[in-house]
Amino acid sequence: MRRTGLSAMALACTAVLAGALPAFADGASATPSPVPSVTQAPSSVPSAEPTSTTAPSAVPSAAPTRVPSSGQVSVVPSGAPNTGVAPTTSDSSNAGPLIGGGAAAAVVLGGGAVFLVRRRQANGA
Amino acid sequence: MSPRSGRALATAALAVLLVACGGPGATTGSPASTPSSSAPSPGRSAKSVSAVGRSTPVRLRIPAIGVDTPVMKLGLAADGSVQVPPVTAHDRAGWYEHSPTPGRTGPSVILGHVTVGAYGDGVFRRLGELHRGEKIVTRLENGTAAVFAVTDVRTVAKADFPSDEVYGNVNRPELRLITCGGRRTGDGYLDNVIVFAALTSASP
Numbered sequence: 294m295r296r297t298g299l300s301a302m303a304l305a306c307t308a309v310l311a312g313a314l315p316a317f318a319d320g321a322s323a324t325p326s327p328v329p330s331v332t333q334a335p336s337s338v339p340s341a342e343p344t345s346t347t348a349p350s351a352v353p354s355a356a357p358t359r360v361p362s363s364g365q366v367s368v369v370p371s372g373a374p375n376t377g378v379a380p381t382t383s384d385s386s387n388a389g390p391l392i393g394g395g396a397a398a399a400v401v402l403g404g405g406a407v408f409l410v411r412r413r414q415a416n417g418a
Numbered sequence: 419m420s421p422r423s424g425r426a427l428a429t430a431a432l433a434v435l436l437v438a439c440g441g442p443g444a445t446t447g448s449p450a451s452t453p454s455s456s457a458p459s460p461g462r463s464a465k466s467v468s469a470v471g472r473s474t475p476v477r478l479r480i481p482a483i484g485v486d487t488p489v490m491k492l493g494l495a496a497d498g499s500v501q502v503p504p505v506t507a508h509d510r511a512g513w514y515e516h517s518p519t520p521g522r523t524g525p526s527v528i529l530g531h532v533t534v535g536a537y538g539d540g541v542f543r544r545l546g547e548l549h550r551g552e553k554i555v556t557r558l559e560n561g562t563a564a565v566f567a568v569t570d571v572r573t574v575a576k577a578d579f580p581s582d583e584v585y586g587n588v589n590r591p592e593l594r595l596i597t598c599g600g601r602r603t604g605d606g607y608l609d610n611v612i613v614f615a616a617l618t619s620a621s622p
Contacts, residue, residue, distance in 0.1 A: 365524035365525070365588075366514075366525060366585040366587075367516045367517075368494060370494060370499050370500035372498075372576075373576035373577075374499065374500045374502055374610065375499070376502050376529050376610070377531055377598025378533060378605055378606070379605045379606060380533050381536045
């Protein structure tokens with residue numbers, strides 16, 4: 294009888310403990326809940342890094358609101374860029390008239406000299 | 419104590435141990451696996467977005483045509499067109515600040531003059547001589563460099579400027595170099611020369 298009583302008590306204890314274990318399991322899952330919270334913490338850390346990467350993008354610009362979307366061109370300029378001022382031909386264009394004027398003056402002076410020489414010769418004769 | 423009761427106690431203890439070990443182990447396993455799988459994914463995706471960090475360009479070098487120039491920032495003019503660098507003796511290139519910085523995904527736009535009036539040749543005088551595959555190096559403010567290779571060189575009429583192709587979205591880091599070209603009209607030019615390039619490497 295003692296044996297059967299002891300074995301019955303052992304079985305009863307086992308049953309009680311086994312019944313209590315689900316409660317431990319819940320309790321244990323309650324204690325892991327800090328673990329997920331820990332896992333949430335790292336997940337929040339990387340998410341904080343992207344925010345830190347977006348934060349600098351907002352810092353530098355006068356146009357912060359336009360940049361963040363996808364990083365592409367935020368404002369498309371109108372028309373074609375005017376990236377060339379043609380070299381002024383003023384040097385050569387100024388030189389041209391100067392050369393022409395000088396040549397004309399030389400012709401006039403030469404003609405005048407010839408005219409005076411002939412007139413002197415005519416007077417002398 | 420008899421051997422039978424000892425066996426019973428041992429069985430009970432074993433049962434308790436099995437239940438205690440089995441339950442919590444299963445429950446803790448799953449939460450541990452979920453964060454580990456979810457945590458790295460944002461990190462990888464963030465890294466794969468672009469090869470070069472966001473930093474404004476400070477220098478541009480194009481060895482094939484002897485360009486090595488500082489880079490200034492350019493915005494929008496009052497009429498909505500893009501600003502251009504000032505016409506000076508030693509003009510420089512300018513980065514359009516509403517475009518991505520070189521090395522970021524999208525078309526980064528850099529402009530320069532072909533000629534600067536009485537001062538003669540501009541910094542992009544020989545831009546039209548570039549060929550496919552030739553190297554363009556942009557040095558960034560943070561000390562890194564983004565290296566591009568020319569993919570196309572086009573001369574287009576200003577009247578038909580391809581805004582979509584120049585400023586439109588692309589899915590990789592690209593570069594646009596723009597200057598004027600073609601026949602002259604008054605003190606300007608009829609065409610634009612546009613160099614399209616794609617990122618090949620980034621160096622620290």
